[in-house]
Amino acid sequence: MRKNIIAGNWKMNKTFDEASELSRLIARDYADCTSVDIVLCPSFTSIKAVSDIVSETQIQIGAQNFSHEDDGAFTGEISYTMLKDLFVKYVILGHSERREFFGETDDLINKKLIKALDKNLKPIVCVGESLNERENGVTKDIIKNQIDSCLLNIPSEKFSEIIIAYEPVWAIGTGKTATAEQAQDVHSFIRQRINDQFGSDAANIVRIQYGGSMKASNAKELLTQPDIDGGLIGGASLDAQSFGEIVKIAIG
Ligand code: 13P
Numbered sequence: 001m002r003k004n005i006i007a008g009n010w011k012m013n014k015t016f017d018e019a020s021e022l023s024r025l026i027a028r029d030y031a032d033c034t035s036v037d038i039v040l041c042p043s044f045t046s047i048k049a050v051s052d053i054v055s056e057t058q059i060q061i062g063a064q065n066f067s068h069e070d071d072g073a074f075t076g077e078i079s080y081t082m083l084k085d086l087f088v089k090y091v092i093l094g095h096s097e098r099r100e101f102f103g104e105t106d107d108l109i110n111k112k113l114i115k116a117l118d119k120n121l122k123p124i125v126c127v128g129e130s131l132n133e134r135e136n137g138v139t140k141d142i143i144k145n146q147i148d149s150c151l152l153n154i155p156s157e158k159f160s161e162i163i164i165a166y167e168p169v170w171a172i173g174t175g176k177t178a179t180a181e182q183a184q185d186v187h188s189f190i191r192q193r194i195n196d197q198f199g200s201d202a203a204n205i206v207r208i209q210y211g212g213s214m215k216a217s218n219a220k221e222l223l224t225q226p227d228i229d230g231g232l233i234g235g236a237s238l239d240a241q242s243f244g245e246i247v248k249i250a251i252g
Helices: 016-030 044-053 080-085 096-102 106-118 131-135 139-150 156-160 180-198 200-205 216-223 240-251
Strands: 005-009 037-041 060-063 088-093 122-127 163-166 207-210 230-233
Touching (some): 005 088, 005 207, 005 240, 016 044, 037 088, 044 060, 088 106, 122 139, 131 139, 139 180, 156 180, 180 200, 180 207, 180 216, 216 230, 230 240
Parallel strands (some): 005 037, 005 230, 037 060, 060 088, 207 230
């Protein structure tokens, strides 16, 4: 049985004070939650504040990105040591916004994934097709390529630490959600691909989140699909009540 993981990707939202307030409200209601993994991913400037606020709770912190380099002359980058210093446990890799606006490639995401696993940060690896790709009927080709390239050379025994997030690009921030059937179809395809490449233990243990306009009104049908193990939530994670409602549904 895989535990649901509900992660809030706050993206480039919330000032220091706003992030502190949001995390305080979530911690007030879900501090002791162990039946679902709750992860908050604030911007870098708020990680310290949020990390302090949730330090005595079951809630974990994720970063939205990091560098595959250890340290040195890489202006503007953030290293794993900086994250671990602030008790960050998860890191989102290859979000479609980073692919689209900052030129991140599968090859770079693979380097970051290898570094994250080596340094005991749990990676949330994002994959997903664009609207054009879905309309052209190549969704599974795209997903297969992303999975194969991003997960290149990853040892099978690491899949208990890896989270895959299926985020159809056309569903992100648009209010359009994949139907539960569409999402389940791709999730089961991803699990099958991992089965073929890395074996059944890896496929059974890896958690696959759905992301793309998930909210309280559609969370139940998505989260009850057999291959959907949680959500990576954008917009609805910016409000404690909306996020809390999704967590409650994931708890069941
Ligand atoms: P929305 O929930 O705002 O569609 O964003 C999803 C997402 O990109 C999470 O990483």
